[in-house]
Amino acid sequence: MPELEIFSASHLHEFASRVFQHFGVPAPDANQAADILVLSDLRGIDSHGIARLRSYVSMLSIGRINPRPNIRVVRESLSTASVDGDNGLGLVVGPKANAIAMDKADHAGTGWVAVRHTNHYGIAGWYVLEALKREMIGWAMTNTTKIVAPLWGAEKMLGTNPLAIAFPGLEEPPIVIDMATPAAAFGKIEMAIRTDKPLPDGWAIDRDGNATTDPHAMVNGGAMLPLGADREHGGHKGYCLGALVDLLCGPLSGANWGPFTPPFTLDHAEPPRRVGQGIGHFFGAMRIDAFIDPTEFKQQIDDWIRTFRATKPAPGTTGPLIPGDPERLAEADRRITGIPLVPAVVEDLRFVAQQTGVAWE
Amino acid sequence: MPELEIFSASHLHEFASRVFQHFGVPAPDANQAADILVLSDLRGIDSHGIARLRSYVSMLSIGRINPRPNIRVVRESLSTASVDGDNGLGLVVGPKANAIAMDKADHAGTGWVAVRHTNHYGIAGWYVLEALKREMIGWAMTNTTKIVAPLWGAEKMLGTNPLAIAFPGLEEPPIVIDMATPAAAFGKIEMAIRTDKPLPDGWAIDRDGNATTDPHAMVNGGAMLPLGADREHGGHKGYCLGALVDLLCGPLSGANWGPFTPPFTLDHAEPPRRVGQGIGHFFGAMRIDAFIDPTEFKQQIDDWIRTFRATKPAPGTTGPLIPGDPERLAEADRRITGIPLVPAVVEDLRFVAQQTGVAWE
Numbered sequence: 119m120p121e122l123e124i125f126s127a128s129h130l131h132e133f134a135s136r137v138f139q140h141f142g143v144p145a146p147d148a149n150q151a152a153d154i155l156v157l158s159d160l161r162g163i164d165s166h167g168i169a170r171l172r173s174y175v176s177m178l179s180i181g182r183i184n185p186r187p188n189i190r191v192v193r194e195s196l197s198t199a200s201v202d203g204d205n206g207l208g209l210v211v212g213p214k215a216n217a218i219a220m221d222k223a224d225h226a227g228t229g230w231v232a233v234r235h236t237n238h239y240g241i242a243g244w245y246v247l248e249a250l251k252r253e254m255i256g257w258a259m260t261n262t263t264k265i266v267a268p269l270w271g272a273e274k275m276l277g278t279n280p281l282a283i284a285f286p287g288l289e290e291p292p293i294v295i296d297m298a299t300p301a302a303a304f305g306k307i308e309m310a311i312r313t314d315k316p317l318p319d320g321w322a323i324d325r326d327g328n329a330t331t332d333p334h335a336m337v338n339g340g341a342m343l344p345l346g347a348d349r350e351h352g353g354h355k356g357y358c359l360g361a362l363v364d365l366l367c368g369p370l371s372g373a374n375w376g377p378f379t380p381p382f383t384l385d386h387a388e389p390p391r392r393v394g395q396g397i398g399h400f401f402g403a404m405r406i407d408a409f410i411d412p413t414e415f416k417q418q419i420d421d422w423i424r425t426f427r428a429t430k431p432a433p434g435t436t437g438p439l440i441p442g443d444p445e446r447l448a449e450a451d452r453r454i455t456g457i458p459l460v461p462a463v464v465e466d467l468r469f470v471a472q473q474t475g476v477a478w479e
Numbered sequence: 480m481p482e483l484e485i486f487s488a489s490h491l492h493e494f495a496s497r498v499f500q501h502f503g504v505p506a507p508d509a510n511q512a513a514d515i516l517v518l519s520d521l522r523g524i525d526s527h528g529i530a531r532l533r534s535y536v537s538m539l540s541i542g543r544i545n546p547r548p549n550i551r552v553v554r555e556s557l558s559t560a561s562v563d564g565d566n567g568l569g570l571v572v573g574p575k576a577n578a579i580a581m582d583k584a585d586h587a588g589t590g591w592v593a594v595r596h597t598n599h600y601g602i603a604g605w606y607v608l609e610a611l612k613r614e615m616i617g618w619a620m621t622n623t624t625k626i627v628a629p630l631w632g633a634e635k636m637l638g639t640n641p642l643a644i645a646f647p648g649l650e651e652p653p654i655v656i657d658m659a660t661p662a663a664a665f666g667k668i669e670m671a672i673r674t675d676k677p678l679p680d681g682w683a684i685d686r687d688g689n690a691t692t693d694p695h696a697m698v699n700g701g702a703m704l705p706l707g708a709d710r711e712h713g714g715h716k717g718y719c720l721g722a723l724v725d726l727l728c729g730p731l732s733g734a735n736w737g738p739f740t741p742p743f744t745l746d747h748a749e750p751p752r753r754v755g756q757g758i759g760h761f762f763g764a765m766r767i768d769a770f771i772d773p774t775e776f777k778q779q780i781d782d783w784i785r786t787f788r789a790t791k792p793a794p795g796t797t798g799p800l801i802p803g804d805p806e807r808l809a810e811a812d813r814r815i816t817g818i819p820l821v822p823a824v825v826e827d828l829r830f831v832a833q834q835t836g837v838a839w840e
Contacts, residue, residue: 193769194588194769195587195766195769196557196586196587197557197558197589197769198589198765198766198769200770225557226556226587226588227556227557227559227587227591228559228589230588230589230765230770267790268790268799269799269800270792270793270797270799270800271787271791271792271793271798271799272790272792272794273790273791275786275790275799283723285730293726295722297716297719299716301707302711302713318711318712320712321712326794327792327793328794345706345707346662346707346713346717350663350679351681351682351708351712352661352662352663352706352707352717354658354802355658355660356706356707356713357802358656359720361656365646365780365783369771369776369779369780370616370767370770370771371770372771372775375779375783376783376786376787377786378786393782394779404591405556406731408554408556408558409591409593409731410561410593410730410731410732410733414733415730415731418729418730418736418754418755419726421754422725422726422729422730422736422737425737425739426636426737429628429629429634430632430633430634431632431633431688432631432684432688433633433687433688433689436631438629438632438718439631439715441715441718441719441722
């Protein structure tokens with residue numbers, strides 16, 4: 119394993135914020151964007167944190183992302199809004215749209231916001247944690263660049279299309295579901311390439327649509343498989359989940375969808391046609407007291423958590439986790455010990471420092 | 480294979496409705512319940528149709544289901560309601576609660592209804608098809624009797640917890656997602672027992688929590704596995720999905736949840752304690768024009784459908800289906816040719832006829 123360097127969250131936050139400001143992002147927005155990136159690192163989701171700064175920078179530096187978007191509501195009802203992100207950073211558009219969902223919920227009991235003309239928004243978990251602060255159940259989804267084949271397809275048609283939802287406990291920590299819809303994370307395929315190891319079955323197909331355990335075959339024109347992988351193991355359900363997220367984020371907002379979502383980095387080809395604007399997000403917020411007494415609800419959530427923790431463990435395991443456990447434990451640890459970065463990421467950040475003149479050390 | 484007998488939908492509908500009325504269910508409610516059962520058979524979901532009539536009857540005949548429930552809204556906001564089903568048939572409570580969600584959406588843009596003290600409601604797909612009739616995107620979920628282990632658990636803790644959502648097309652038929660959250664349907668395990676065949680890997684564990692391909696080991700104290708099955712193949716995601724449905728249907732409504740959901744048939748033991756009332760449902764309805772011009776939306780859905788149908792097919796397949804295709808094709812066929820029933824189901828229905836005095840032939 120390569121040697122890791124450890125950085126404090128505040129150091130990475132300041133660097134990211136200054137880099138965004140270098141490209142004309144206003145300071146409050148730059149801080150907001152840095153918040154989300156650093157929270158991702160703190161929660162152990164290294165693939166979506168500061169490691170992506172260089173990609174954001176590459177898009178900002180050629181004007182493919184608008185640093186000062188005019189984010190506006192283009193349609194609304196008592197409990198809904200559609201937001202045009204004006205091609206801003208998803209890390210800036212997403213929080214504003216998410217806040218609109220919560221404001222709608224304040225008045226109408228729930229709020230639901232579809233967002234078009236936006237870009238990648240970081241971890242879905244950040245948005246639903248915000249809802250918890252306002253005593254709400256939060257939902258967040260986004261569609262993303264194509265990388266997953268539908269069941270019985272031989273090409274990339276859907277993104278990893280993550281879905282998050284969070285429920286507050288009273289004495290127990292919240293239940294935070296934050297999951298992408300393929301069988302595995304793309305980062306694990308990159309890791310297999312770096313370590314030259316085969317993939318488990320059920321993760322990927324090659325360029326002809328045949329199942330493969332060769333990570334190179336996946337990246338060279340192949341695709342990832344949906345959760346469930348094949349028909350016998352429920353691959354149609356994983357495909358349905360990816361489609362659900364795509365349909366709420368794309369057609370409902372007026373964003374691109376499916377194979378037409380624009381790429382997140384400059385490494386990927388532009389899609390053959392546009393069917394909307396940018397990528398899309400979908401946020402929801404549900405006021406708990408619009409359904410049930412909030413204390414009663416949280417007591418039930420506590421009971422649920424304790425009941426599931428007490429499940430008889432499968433052999434060789436310590437028993438089921440509660441969704442959100444790994445990220446919460448990582449955060450508790452990394453807030454104290456700092457954030458470990460692999461050399462390739464540190465090198466990227468030094469490159470960004472050089473390119474922007476923002477001090478890295 | 481056993482010889483099938485063919486029956487018309489109208490014959491089965493009339494029989495089911497009369498049987499429900501025999502137990503004191505008012506005629507409109509009995510017809511409503513029969514509608515849902517027969518639509519399930521028409522759409523090829525044989526496990527949830529008339530085959531379940533005997534179970535409903537067994538519960539009604541000992542007073543475990545209330546034939547004349549006082550279904551009432553116990554809490555509401557502009558876009559939400561909580562409904563107490565007064566222990567009625569889910570096939571009666573569900574449609575009323577679903578209609579409340581749509582009525583809320585008429586006014587507030589979206590409507591979301593959590594239901595407690597209810598019973599099994601048939602196919603989730605029925606509810607979302609109703610929303611399509613009102614130009615809405617429909618959502619439906621229910622929790623169910625425990626049968627699925629959480630990842631790393633060695634016992635049943637969650638139901639099959641299905642989730643449905645539907646999106647209307649303009650010229651194309653709608654996209655109808657209707658999926659349970661385990662790796663496979665329990666009906667397939669019953670089928671493996673009847674035909675004495677092993678299960679595919681990834682479907683089940685035995686009473687000790689070890690993976691098994693023996694269907695007898697699953698039913699004798701084992702459990703089904705969540706979609707994804709094990710950690711490497713995303714079993715934590717299938718567990719999260721089952722949990723998501725359970726949390727929205729149980730704690731949010733005041734219904735039982737997880738291992739405490741009451742059993743659907745008299746064959747199963749009562750749970751060790753009660754944490755709420757009955758099982759729970761969760762319905763949603765979103766007015767399309769609360770987000771985007773409905774014609775524009777439907778054109779995008781048509782484009783989505785045509786784009787995904789044109790996916791390069793995986794070897795040995797005809798390419799991806801669109802969610803809802805198999806059920807729609809089954810319905811088109813069975814509305815003309817009738818509904819095939821296996822001898823065991825016909826025998827059950829004859830038994831019900833004898834028990835109730837309702838004529839079967």
